[in-house]
Structure formats: C-alpha cells, structure tokens
Amino acid sequence: MRWVWFHKLGSPKWFFFWSKAWALPAFVFGLVCLVMGLIWGLAFAPPDYQQGDSVRIIYMHVPAAMLAQSAYLTLGISGAIFLVWQMKIAPMVIASLAPIGAVMAFIALVTGAIWGKATWGTWWVWDARLTSVLVLFFLYMGVIALQHSLDDMALANKATAIISVVGLINLPIIKYSVVWWNTLHQGATFTLTEKPAMPIEMWLPLLFTVIGLYSMVGGVLMWRMQTEILLREHRTNWVKEEVMNRGL
C-alpha cells in the first residue's frame, strides 16, 4: 500500500483540492445515513423494556457524545503534531474542529438532560460522566476563546495546540468515569469490539446514526478547513489563481 496520499494531506494546497472532491459526498452520505437511522430509530425500532419510548433519544445522544470525544481526541493529536513537527495543517484542524466539537458536546449535554428528566426525574445530577462532559464543553470553549483573542497567528496556533494537548487528560476521565465511579449514568451502550447488549433492531439504527454523524461532520470539517486554508494561505499564488479562476 502506498502512503503518499497520507503524507500529502499535510500540504494545505493538496488538502484543499483533495477535500473539494470529498466534502460533498461525505456530507451527503452522512446526511442520508443519519436521516435513515433517525427515522428507523424514532419510528420503527422497538421501545426499551424498561425505559419505554424515552430511550429513543439515544439515537441523537450517543452519536453526539461519541463525536464530542473523538473531535477532542483529534484536537489533541493535531496539537501534538503541531508542537512536534510544526505542520501547517494541524492548527487549521484545531481552529475548524473546535466549534464543531463544542456543538456536539452541547447536544450531548442537552439531550442527556432531557433523557435524564424522563428516566431519572431530574435535569442534572453532579455525576462523574455528566460533569466531565461539561468540562469537555468548557475545554472546547477555552480553545475557541484562545483562538479568537490572540491576534498573533503564530502565537494563537501554539496556544491552542498546547491547550488541546493538555486537555487530553480529560478524555480518559470521561471514558472511565462510569467504570471508576459508581454513579447514575449507565455504562457504555455502544462498542464495536463486543457483541451489543441490546437487540439488533435497536443497535442497527444507532450504528447508522453514528456513522452518519461522523461522515457528516467529516464533510463539514473539510468545508471549514477549506475556508481556513483560503484565509491563511491568501498570499500564495495557488490561492490567487484558484480564486481568480473559480471565484470564492
């Protein structure tokens, strides 16, 4: 297998043209999967034997929560890559992905609160999983705030990279919070390695929504990064040519 395409991803120019071809398909594929999974899950999947129909919010809650964590992991890895190899594309990933991650964490918190009201009878408890996801949301907001208040681009890149790397410490806390602390939140509902504990009719739509949301966010991320690349590389000749030939 040739890895050249992978190395090329580090070049803003190459990434720009590569993502131009892939962003729309990824987004549309994700949207179709998500809508299919949601319709299937909300209308046709069987209700839970304990929680009844309120379990259906899982089809929004779990994908959003998974993405919130994956996005932060990506942020942290990009931060480390930038600190070590100074790759230009890494801070662009951080700048474009942080708001998406914040939105996902927010969706996870809101849907979790609604689900909690239906099943636990309360909007919020100071449970380890809930609190650590709230912290995740604050970390995203910190990264975004830092990005926007530092005018010096080089400093902003370094600063967000550092905070992203340091914030990685929160991820294992979220992941194992339901294992380490015996709290209200239930254990993981969704793993790829083990046989699902729920019936396949409930598990499949969930799989669809998860894949769909990942793919959709991938598409949105590519679009956001294209904007970011145009902004940051506006002095280069290829950007000038691109804008002259095709417009914005």
Next chain:
Amino acid sequence: MTYFSFFTAECRVVWRRKQDIVNVLLFFTLVVALFPLGINPSVDFLAPAAGGIVWCAALLAILMTIESVFKDDFHDGSLEQWVVSGLFLPILMLLKIGVQWLAVILPLLLIMPLISQMVALPDESFWVLILSLLVGTPSVFLMGAIGAALTVSLKQGAMLVMLVILPFYLPVIIFATSAVQASQSGLPYHGFLALLLAMSLLSLVVSPFMTAIAVKASVN
C-alpha cells in the same frame, strides 16, 4: 545568569513586592467571608462545606496571582533574556513557579488556623485540609502558569486564563474536598491525597515544558 542567580533574583522580586502577597491573602479571606454571609452562617452548613469554601477561595486567589506572573517580565524584556540566556527554559519556569508557590502558599498556611475558625472547620479535619493544600496547590500553580504564559501578550488576559484553566482545576477541587469530607466522617482519606499528589507530579512533568513553549511563542 545562572540558575542560582535567577532563583535569588526571583526571591528578591517577590520580597520587594510584599504588598502583592498581602493582597492575595486579603482577597482569599474576603472570598471565604462571602460564603457564610451569602449562604448561611450556621455551623450546620459551614462545617461540612468548610473544605470546599477554603479550596474555592484558594483556587480563585491563586489564579488571580498566577495570571500576572509573567506580565512584568514580559514588559521589561526579562522573558526574552531568559529565552536567549542559554539556560534550560523549563527549569527556569519551574524555579519561577516554585518561588511563587512558596511565596503564596506559606502565608496562606499560616493564616489557615484563623480561616478554619471562620468557617467552623472541625479540628480533626484541620491537618487534612493543610495536607490537601500542600499536595494539591503545586498542580494548581503549574497548570495556571501554562495559561499565564499563553496570554502574557494580551492586555486583558485574566478572564481568558480563567476560562482556559479553570476546567483543569475541577478534578483538584473534587479530590481535595473529598479528602476533607472523608476525614470529617471518619473515612480513610489517604487515597484522595494520593490522587492529588499524583496530579501535582503529573503537572510537574508536563507543565514546565508547555510553559516554556508558550513563553517562547509569546516572545517571538
């Protein structure tokens, strides 16, 4: 410049600006006073909450001091001198934060008997609180220094440091107050203190390097 001359210079700077330390202590005491006045002055409320009150006030006071720790050095050019001095920057950072830690924490511990009376802390928990402050605050200083170094070039960086760094303090405050509460109900508290120590050691490894990177980025 040697490591030793850097250290003595830092000590001298702290000593000549004693008023800053006094201000921190006053701020700390005022925040502590907000809780009995604002919520409930009865012992029933204060005794279980004492550890949390002291730790909240301490976190805020420390964050206020640490936010400006590199400000003067940035403006008078000392930061650049450190970067080009040929000395290993992370060690300089460690020394700097260490001096700050001593300068703030020692007076804080000295007024702690008074404070613990103010918040009706039970006697058996007093030493646990002191211990939790001793093993927990290094990580508070070290993490705060990263934020301070990142925002040193900004005029109004205090709010940003709070926003960026406070999330990292939540585990510290959870374990510190758990230790104090466990000692009040007669449960073992060594595990919580060990976790606090672990966090301090982890930030001891990570923070000087991150702070050094941030300082270098801010200077250029």
